[in-house]
Amino acid sequence: MLFNKRTERIFFWVFFPLALLMPLFLAENTFFVSKLTSIMIFALFVMSLDYLVGRCGLITLGHAMFYGLGGYLFWMIAPEYEAVNFWVYTFYICMIAAAVALIIGFLVLRTSGIYMIMITLAFAQMAFYFFSDSIEFGGTDGLFIYVKPETSIFGLSFFDLDNPTHFYYLCLLSLFNTLIFFRILIRSRFGRVVDAIHENPGRTTALGYNIFVFRLMSYVIASALGAYAGYLFTLQYGFVNPSMLAWTTSGSALVMSILGGMGSIYGAILGTFVYEGLHYVLEHLTEHWMLFMGALIIAMVMVFKNGIAGSMEKLLEKRT
Amino acid sequence: MTTSLFLVQLINGLQYGLLLFLIASGLTLVFGVMGILNLAHGSMYMVGAYLVWYFVEHTGSFGLSALISAVIALLIGILMERTLIRQLYRRNHLDQVLLTIGMIFVFNALQGLLWGNDPLGVAVPSALSSAIPVTDVLEYPVYRIFVALFCVGIAALMYFMINKTRLGMLIRAGESNREMVECLGIDIRKLYTIVFAIGVMLAAIAGVAAAPMSSIVPGMGEHILITCFVVVVIGGMGSIKGAFIAALLVGLVDTFASILVPQLSSMMIYILMAFILLIKPQGLFSS
Numbered sequence: 138m139l140f141n142k143r144t145e146r147i148f149f150w151v152f153f154p155l156a157l158l159m160p161l162f163l164a165e166n167t168f169f170v171s172k173l174t175s176i177m178i179f180a181l182f183v184m185s186l187d188y189l190v191g192r193c194g195l196i197t198l199g200h201a202m203f204y205g206l207g208g209y210l211f212w213m214i215a216p217e218y219e220a221v222n223f224w225v226y227t228f229y230i231c232m233i234a235a236a237v238a239l240i241i242g243f244l245v246l247r248t249s250g251i252y253m254i255m256i257t258l259a260f261a262q263m264a265f266y267f268f269s270d271s272i273e274f275g276g277t278d279g280l281f282i283y284v285k286p287e288t289s290i291f292g293l294s295f296f297d298l299d300n301p302t303h304f305y306y307l308c309l310l311s312l313f314n315t316l317i318f319f320r321i322l323i324r325s326r327f328g329r330v331v332d333a334i335h336e337n338p339g340r341t342t343a344l345g346y347n348i349f350v351f352r353l354m355s356y357v358i359a360s361a362l363g364a365y366a367g368y369l370f371t372l373q374y375g376f377v378n379p380s381m382l383a384w385t386t387s388g389s390a391l392v393m394s395i396l397g398g399m400g401s402i403y404g405a406i407l408g409t410f411v412y413e414g415l416h417y418v419l420e421h422l423t424e425h426w427m428l429f430m431g432a433l434i435i436a437m438v439m440v441f442k443n444g445i446a447g448s449m450e451k452l453l454e455k456r457t
Numbered sequence: 458m459t460t461s462l463f464l465v466q467l468i469n470g471l472q473y474g475l476l477l478f479l480i481a482s483g484l485t486l487v488f489g490v491m492g493i494l495n496l497a498h499g500s501m502y503m504v505g506a507y508l509v510w511y512f513v514e515h516t517g518s519f520g521l522s523a524l525i526s527a528v529i530a531l532l533i534g535i536l537m538e539r540t541l542i543r544q545l546y547r548r549n550h551l552d553q554v555l556l557t558i559g560m561i562f563v564f565n566a567l568q569g570l571l572w573g574n575d576p577l578g579v580a581v582p583s584a585l586s587s588a589i590p591v592t593d594v595l596e597y598p599v600y601r602i603f604v605a606l607f608c609v610g611i612a613a614l615m616y617f618m619i620n621k622t623r624l625g626m627l628i629r630a631g632e633s634n635r636e637m638v639e640c641l642g643i644d645i646r647k648l649y650t651i652v653f654a655i656g657v658m659l660a661a662i663a664g665v666a667a668a669p670m671s672s673i674v675p676g677m678g679e680h681i682l683i684t685c686f687v688v689v690v691i692g693g694m695g696s697i698k699g700a701f702i703a704a705l706l707v708g709l710v711d712t713f714a715s716i717l718v719p720q721l722s723s724m725m726i727y728i729l730m731a732f733i734l735l736i737k738p739q740g741l742f743s744s
Binding site for chain 1: 488494541544545550551552554555556558559560561562563564565566567569570679683686687689690694720722723724727728730731734735738739740
């Protein structure tokens, strides 16, 4: 079975049918459709981070670098006034991001623990200043994307990216595929070795695995998916700017992933929806929403150690 | 570049580096002794600057305001350690990162609540407001030289405290083996409270010192925090000597990069950090 926990199956069968039907209820309200779309895009990004931090034990504070890179790469490689094919460019962007991640990962993964947190942050800051200081990339204002890609495969086009509801379904499909992909990856032989490395790197090495290669592969996969999320963000809003790569983006993604339940993958969706939902509600109640958000984060670390997924599992799993 | 301009920039770089040392030393001390990565450290820099602004508005005296601000920072530090940080000693770095991110949110919200989001400024204290002429057109403010000397003084004081006093001996012992210190009958919890509060106070003092030189704005804490990370990582986490040398290095590189390679100036210190970590993954002076 793809999901080995009951909680995960329940989540799967509640979330996806609900998300599938949601636009039918919100047909009039395009604001909520695009709000939910942007949350799903960020959930995809958080999921890739959750795999890296929770599954591989590689704590990074620089994951937003790839989120931003996804957006800037599209601007760089796509012609400005011509609609390109969405699927082809998805492939290009993921491949280029993977190549960048291969080089950076090769350097970053030489360090570990606290040093890795710092050096990933350093690379992300470098990228941040590179884009925010250069005139060619629009500086702090960023850049506009004038033409959105078309999505035909073999002449058939299912999604019109200018239509918010179509874009919503494209993002839902992406989120669904990413979740399934990570589940398959975790259950595969590769995923088992990654879990073993997280558990005990020394012993895994002794068993004859080159742990550096497995870590590097994981880093590359997570980074490419992070870039894909950034690419979707850019397409949704039609712009890209340096705040996408700011360290606060990495920080809040980390908070969401921990809120959801580190390493559970589906928890990333829960964490992002709860965080963004609270953010939305608090922001409308008071301009000092940060105070409550901060208090919530502190309370979470103190009391609520395994995140939402962990607490749900405690409630729902059969005691053995 | 003329000699006088070079000299002015050299002093600027050193002065900036010394200020960075003041903040980074607290960060590295807390990490070295307690194993805590405090992301809210930069917020205390911000708190220091806002506090001194608030008290200067009310008392009119910079010296008195600075003193009150430092004492308040010390009390905030004790409170933070006693209530929250204490719970984290046996947890992993991820929990520490998360908790201190939560604290950043709280500090930023309180700053907005208490003092608003408009940029503020503190006047340079009148005794130090003159400037020393360097050439016919260039002059150098006395206050900046005073701050540099003050930072050197604090560095010397810290060196003395850590190497010559009983408290310093305990700090060094706590760094190398905390169980053994406890076995010798020393209350390590009290030591941790003291170290954390001193670290926080150093950041706040840096904020106080920087207040008359730069504008006081929301988010100033996060910006300086990231720069201090660079300093601490280059110097080696937990090493005060390393932090001192790295702070001067970062100060000089940052200052000269903005004149010599303006396009790369903001990136330069991160390039430096990446380069050093590739050669020495544990920093220059890792303990």
